Amino acid sequence: MNGQAWLLLLEGAWTTLWLCGIAISIGVVLGLGVALVRMAKIPFVDQILVLYISLARATPLVTFVLFLFLSAPMFGINMNRNTAAIVAMTLNTAAFNAEIWRAAFLSFSRDQREAALACGMTGGVFFRRIMLPQMITSSLPGLVNEMSFLIKGSPAIAVIGIVDLTRVTNRISAVTYEPLPPILCAALLYMLIISVLLKLQAMAEKKANRLAM
Amino acid sequence: MSDSNAALAVSIKRMSKSFGDIEVLRDIDLEVKKGEVVSVLGSSGSGKSTMLRCINWLEVPDRGSIHIAGERIGVNEAAGRKMNNKELATLRAKTGMVFQGFNLWPHLTVIQNVMEAPIYVKGMAKDQARAIAEQLLEKVGMSERKDAYPFTLSGGQKQRVAIARALAMSPEVILFDEPTSALDPERVGEVLQVMKNLSSEGYTMIVVTHEMEFARAVSDQVVFLEKGLIIEKSAPDKFFSNPETERVRKFLELSN
Numbered sequence: 001m002n003g004q005a006w007l008l009l010l011e012g013a014w015t016t017l018w019l020c021g022i023a024i025s026i027g028v029v030l031g032l033g034v035a036l037v038r039m040a041k042i043p044f045v046d047q048i049l050v051l052y053i054s055l056a057r058a059t060p061l062v063t064f065v066l067f068l069f070l071s072a073p074m075f076g077i078n079m080n081r082n083t084a085a086i087v088a089m090t091l092n093t094a095a096f097n098a099e100i101w102r103a104a105f106l107s108f109s110r111d112q113r114e115a116a117l118a119c120g121m122t123g124g125v126f127f128r129r130i131m132l133p134q135m136i137t138s139s140l141p142g143l144v145n146e147m148s149f150l151i152k153g154s155p156a157i158a159v160i161g162i163v164d165l166t167r168v169t170n171r172i173s174a175v176t177y178e179p180l181p182p183i184l185c186a187a188l189l190y191m192l193i194i195s196v197l198l199k200l201q202a203m204a205e206k207k208a209n210r211l212a213m
Numbered sequence: 214m215s216d217s218n219a220a221l222a223v224s225i226k227r228m229s230k231s232f233g234d235i236e237v238l239r240d241i242d243l244e245v246k247k248g249e250v251v252s253v254l255g256s257s258g259s260g261k262s263t264m265l266r267c268i269n270w271l272e273v274p275d276r277g278s279i280h281i282a283g284e285r286i287g288v289n290e291a292a293g294r295k296m297n298n299k300e301l302a303t304l305r306a307k308t309g310m311v312f313q314g315f316n317l318w319p320h321l322t323v324i325q326n327v328m329e330a331p332i333y334v335k336g337m338a339k340d341q342a343r344a345i346a347e348q349l350l351e352k353v354g355m356s357e358r359k360d361a362y363p364f365t366l367s368g369g370q371k372q373r374v375a376i377a378r379a380l381a382m383s384p385e386v387i388l389f390d391e392p393t394s395a396l397d398p399e400r401v402g403e404v405l406q407v408m409k410n411l412s413s414e415g416y417t418m419i420v421v422t423h424e425m426e427f428a429r430a431v432s433d434q435v436v437f438l439e440k441g442l443i444i445e446k447s448a449p450d451k452f453f454s455n456p457e458t459e460r461v462r463k464f465l466e467l468s469n
Contacts, residue, residue, distance in 0.1 A: 114271055115317070118309070120305045120335075121302060125333050129329060210319055
């Protein structure tokens, strides 16, 4: 592993990081949106969302990325590699996140809602000020789990030619003929990224202790 | 809105409510003047809590009308339709409620719990809301714990914070739903003392309770519910020393 190899590795790490970062950010919010709409139990819309969640959760990410990238042109959509990867990862993670958010909705105490209504809050104010902050705290462990799964599953996007943190190790070993060092270095970088997430989770858990009444 | 209505904090006329086949409230009539304390007694399942929860529309009565400070809740009479959520919230803001289980918001500190509604319902400036909250916490004896989170408080302390939270909206009436039933006996007194102070300050209160001593000492009216009917409604002296019905006599004997 010389300086050149490390540079390539860091480039791969950056690719993984920004693609996953965008997918996670949109996926967390989209998941909340899906959970919200599902709580409203709108006929037909609800069935479609259930179908989406089941399909997205059952499809391997690698299949999904490939399908999206290859089929988009057939529908007249011009998608470059990065966009296809982001869309696929977002739709995948949002489905898992939706279930995490929904669990938080379902377990939320009715008593707190009544206290909010009784002092004149509308449903919207109650959601923003009382429910959402607590849902974020209680869902964060599950959400962070899902984030780390996504990052570790992200090498799937190499299938459409993106040079991510795993793919780049092939390129390095193709020159050095030593496959093990770059793989181990990449593992180190993955751990580094995940450890930042775990730190976030620990902070949330500390805060969550307050919610235990 | 007539003038006679305006002097009433709450006026309930012929209110009925069923859960499925079970009629929990039947033709409830009740008038509560401003500054009055009304105690609602009765055995469990008599409909006391449901009656209270209908007043601020947490339960929707099937028939009858409820006016809060002269304004009908649930129905927009001018427009001839049901109230929308926004109208309902505006009228609910004129009532305060104290629950058996305290129902504090656990992610907020004591003072934030009290400031929340004034800021986000009334649109009050934070400094002003904080000043009011500090005053109210002083009133209920919780100033020293104002930055604590609810999970660190005892039941009695939580309930006193909940009372301050209800007061923060300067409501026309405060509804107490068995405020001391979830407390251990040693903590009951501190909450009742706060409520006594409020009554002497002229707050209008409707209190569903099992605390006979409190009802006797503080109430202007005592109401007794049995199977969804008000079977007795009188001044506390008369209610406790010379009740009209055999049922109330029995109830009082058993609770002594």
